[in-house]
């Protein structure tokens with residue numbers, strides 16, 4: 024029996040737009056609710072959410088197979104990727120990539136030898152159903168999907184070299200951090216920032232890798248989709264709850 028098929032990886036390879044949202048509440052209960060809302064993926068955020076390996080696991084368990092689970096690790100370190108893959112998460116996002124060397128190290132961390140350096144723990148890992156997925160070791164590499172975040176001027180400078188590397192399925196531009204690094208904190212709409220994002224998107228799409236972005240502006244999301252961007256973050260659990268609750272509280276007083 025092989026590793027489970029990674030449907031998100033397959034869809035990105037087929038250039039089919041995949042819409043999803045950020046999940047920062049760190050709650051298995053709300054993750055389960057969101058898994059049935061119709062998004063193609065949910066991203067459990069270990070960079071800015073109050074998440075640990077056990078809370079990521081609990082959310083992945085309640086999401087199950089209802090939609091694709093992505094985990095963003097807090098920092099690009101090999102052992103963090105190993106822990107998340109062993110949970111059974113097949114798609115990992117790594118923030119703050121600024122060099123081809125770092126990108127290559129992350130790609131190696133996603134794969135078992137000889138392709139990479141992932142440590143062998145399948146016999147005790149949920150990813151391999153605790154050893155019951157008999158062909159896990161020989162099939163897991165084909166199903167992992169790596170999303171690297173470029174979100175600084177240094178990252179943009181390294182982008183052409185990163186795009187030549189194998190085993191990186193998607194490059195995601197982090198608009199907020201990029202805007203801050205370019206001198207426009209909190210202003211992702213600055214024309215300079217948007218121009219840099221669009222130029223990066225063109226390079227990524229031309230390379231054949233999938234391009235990704237997060238925007239809460241639906242018209243802009245559709246614009247990116249029409250450009251060929253396929254990994255599209257269009258919201259987050261915190262803003263959805265915050266905005267709906269705040270609007271309701273205000274509306275009842277009118």
Ligand SMILES: O=C(O)C(=O)C[C@H](O)[C@@H](O)CO
Pocket residue numbers: 045071118172174196197198199200201237259
């Ligand atoms: O720089 C960005 O933008 C990101 O990396 C996404 C964020 O962390 C964020 O906006 C989540 O809400």
